[in-house]
Amino acid sequence: MAENITSSLLGGDKNLFLRLKKYKDKQAFIIAYDKYVDQIYRFIFFKINNQAEAEDLTSQVFVKGWGYVQDGKLNDSDEYQSLKSLLYKIARNAVIDYYRTQKPTDSLDDPEQIWELADNQPDLLSQTAQGLDYEAIIMQLSRLKSEYRGVIVMRYIDQLSINEIAEVLGKTKANVRVTIFRALTALKDLVNKQN
């Protein structure tokens, strides 16, 4: 009950970001965790295709995010315009560091990892035809290069705006649009080749 009252008082992303920036509001951060943990986890998972590692990295993202808030980095520059883009930036950097420091032990198209993820969501595979489509999409998504996978997940699964994606990637909006177009075309080609 306390959480619902607080959530309604705190409002959306902008309000959360403002409270974190100005007051280092702890409850706002926990609300942000509840709001974004699934998105960040999905983003990381589709990048590295390892559920356990994705969970670890997701934990790190939020711990680092809290560190940024405590250190007052949100006030330092205009680099961070929203809470969502901050978390995605940290997530993206975490994935880059992950690839630098570790050899991925699972292959990119390890069916076990993907089915383990899907098993947690039975509704996703409730109908056979749809299940097969989901499988095709997920399998081929894992075959895209990392940059394409990232923009596909951000744009079409997590529904980030072009602006937000541009902020996360540090690119122009025009550049992001082109990347998204190329990524979607590449995914379509892979899916249709498989079919």
Add this chain to the structure above:
Amino acid sequence: MTEKEIVKQLKNLQQIRANSDWQAGNRQVLLQQVFNGQTEQALAWTAQLNLIMGRVLQPTAIALMIFVFLLGGSLISWHSGAAQPGDSLYIAKRLGEKTKLTVALSDQAKTKLNLQFATERAKELALVLDETVEGTDKDQAVASLKQEFKQQVTAAKARLAKSEPVVEETVGKETEEETFFKAGVGKDNQGLDIALPAKQNLAEATAEAEELINQEDLVKAAEKLAEVEEMINQAEPQTAPEQ
């Protein structure tokens, strides 16, 4: 499939979420981190009391409430530190370790944590090896703990290599103590003798590594853990030799 159909399928992938048990456990750890031991509920109740009653409630009563919840949070934190594989708080312990490593400021601090976590894994491994239950679960637990132990030791060695030159004079030398602590290779009943002495030596060597870590002698601690690794490799459950 058209692009439109692909986009529709992609949107449906929003249903994919993190494992709920993990999410809840991780949230708990984050709460500990963010609120420094206070529970979110305590903070929310305190905030509401302040809103409703303003300055009516005595400051000492508020302090007492916060103290009670701080104590609760500290106990959870303390208990999870002693948790072993299979315990309900073990996941909190492991998440807490990862959090500590993430927030550690210096390479020195991270190295020390890596060595501490490696020691923890070695202790846990000794406990698991000691269990009488055999089977796939135990084998998987042993394999997983071994891998994690090696990861921690490797990470610590990498950081030490970056910061300090290799102490050449200690490489290759074998003291009487080290010989004594090695598994009993060469004895007649190798199946049994390797298992029991190795487990005992594992505990002792792990304790020595822990002592070295406490003394901040991280280089020697890493060397001691290398010996522990050797013992772990030799202390695998073995089938009895054929008669």
